[in-house]
Amino acid sequence: MSEDCTNEIDIIVRSSLSHDEEADNAFIEPQENICLSQTVFLLEGFLMSSIKILDFQSEGAGCPVTHWRGDESAYGPEFSGVSSAASAAMQLPMLLLLSLPLLNMLEPAGAQFPRQCTTIESLRSGICCPDYFPVFGPGSDQCGVSTGRGRCVQVTVDSRPHGPQYIHDGRDDREQWPIRFFNQTCRCNGNFSGYNCGSCRPGWTGPTCTQRINIVRRNLLDLSTEERRRFVNALHQAKVTIHPDIVIATRRREEIFGPDGNTPQFENISIYNYFVWSHYYSVRKTFLGAGQQSFERVDFSHEGPAFVTWHRYHLLQLERDMQWRVLCESIEDYDSLGTICNSTEGGPIRRNPAGNVARPMVQRLPEPEDVALCLEVGIFDTPPFYSNSTDSFRNTVEGYSDPSGKYDPAVRSLHNLAHLFLNGTGGQTHLSPNDPIFVLLHTFTDAVFDEWLRRYSADISTYPLENAPIGHNREYNMVPFWPPVTNNEMFVTAPENLGYSYDIEWPGRALRVTEMITIAVVTALVLVAIIFAAAACIVRVKKNRDELHQPLLTDQYQHYSDDYDGIATPSQSVV
Secondary structure, eight states: TTTOOOOOOOOOOOOOSSSOOHHHHHHHOOOOOOOOTTOOOOGGGGSSTTTTTTTTOOTSOOOOOBOOOOOOOOBOOOOOOOOOOOOOOSSSBOSSSOOGGGGGGGOOOOSSSGGGSSSSHHHEEEOOOOBBSOOOOOTBTTTGGGGGGGEEOOOOOOOOOOOOTTTOTSSOTTTTTTTTOEEEEEEOOEEEEEEEEEEETTTTEEETTTTEOOEEEEEESSHHHHHHHHHHHHHHHHSEEEEEEEEEEOBOGGGGGGGTTTSSSSEEEEEEHHHHHHHHHHOBBBBTHHHHHHOOOOOOOSTTTHHHHHHHHHHHHHHOOOOOOOOOOOOHHHHHHSSSSOOOOOOOOOOOOTTTTOGGGSSSSHHHHHHHHHHTOOSSSOTTTTOOOOOHHHHHHHHOOOOOSOOOOOOOOOOHHHHHHSSSSGSSSSGGGSSSSSHHHHHHHHHHHHHHHHHHTGGGGGGSSSSSSSTTSSTOOOOSSOOBGGGGGEEEEEEEHHEEOOOOOOOOOOOOOHHHHHHHHHHHHHHHHHHHHHHHHHHHHHHHHHHHOOOSTTTTSSOOOOTTOSSSSSHHHHH
């Protein structure tokens, strides 16, 4: 099998989580190995790209592609069964996240916590305001204050009520992010940005962040061979390169100082694995204590208005980091230990596209017409601002409503359908970013979001200030990004505000049957009216012509005499 499965691109991408025997039995079940390395899958509609470009090989494992059977996830239930992975026709372009010519211009963007803030002193003080250029020693240039870049201020958090889905207020470190960890952070001036105001806001570059840039996110299939090679190399380098600024917490806040009380529990992480970890941290369960079942109905990045804004910033962060270990031995470790995972990584990416034979509706991908229909839903979100909202653009593009916006509990469409179609790593909510197809899928989702913002003038009034699921209110700081960034900061058109645009042409919507019938009836009526008008015109013209040739005297007029010819003396009047 190893010879047949030699990958065109020989790089190694590990699975986000390794699974022990107990976890494998409880969570996933390998069904079949299928070599996909020499097969090109053109995923139609919503997820159109070449899997061959992003087909990765696990070290010493050939190229296994394993069908998964898993628990219910945010994307929907997964089902057992194996089918051959069918290639689909190209329909819509999938868009490239990274702008390759500009990679070296983009500065790293901070998130989670900067390494400088994970000292005993910073954690106990609650202050995370690192120096930018401390000429006069540590603490002399917090947030670049000496050059006007920013200043250290109190963290602002959203205290408005959230929706009823979350019932354990006070039990989760992510509530009112990031106040459980830090209460002071940098607030940057002008176009400056970053954890110490040492970088620029999206869309700006230069030493003083005064030069505008506009990155074009291109269709992956339009790239040259060399550009594709550079793209894949960038993913690989991000996977194996330690993040220069960010470390991740491996314990909850109450245990952050370690067993001895003096050893902060943080670890280095690679750039791409930080991207994966951020997603995992936003969707993980709420730990309620050893021996208690963790609370599942909490998700800071899905099933609510923040779905599109959170994932938009998630991609921006990766794009700005330029390149790309996630954690627990098993899901059960989290429930029993309360860890934020132990940094063990391993196992291949799994894919078996269209392998959910028990559920035919997820054996296909969305059509271009589905995207066009989705873009006609004019309201951003509707109560209860959850996965059962109807006539909601957000719930439609996320995939809990049908493409026209009508909620149907049996439906998985658009974004969710594309995840479930992959039927493996990409179909498991907490794992999905570890499959690089995630980047392409969510870049396209963001393109749909940006087109909606453009069409409807970015009307933020339909984004709820309160009563959305926890983490999803308009002014909530998105978990776990650092420095804090709110949902409404991402509710803007990208070209004008975030420095990127999309190279894409949007499809037109196919006509519904009722619309076609209406058009046919109207057309028929118009034709009848035209025929009637033409006939009336012909009759009128003929009548006018007959009147022009009418004799001066007809039978209706009185003659001087009916027997005029018999008069003896015609010159004599007989009237």
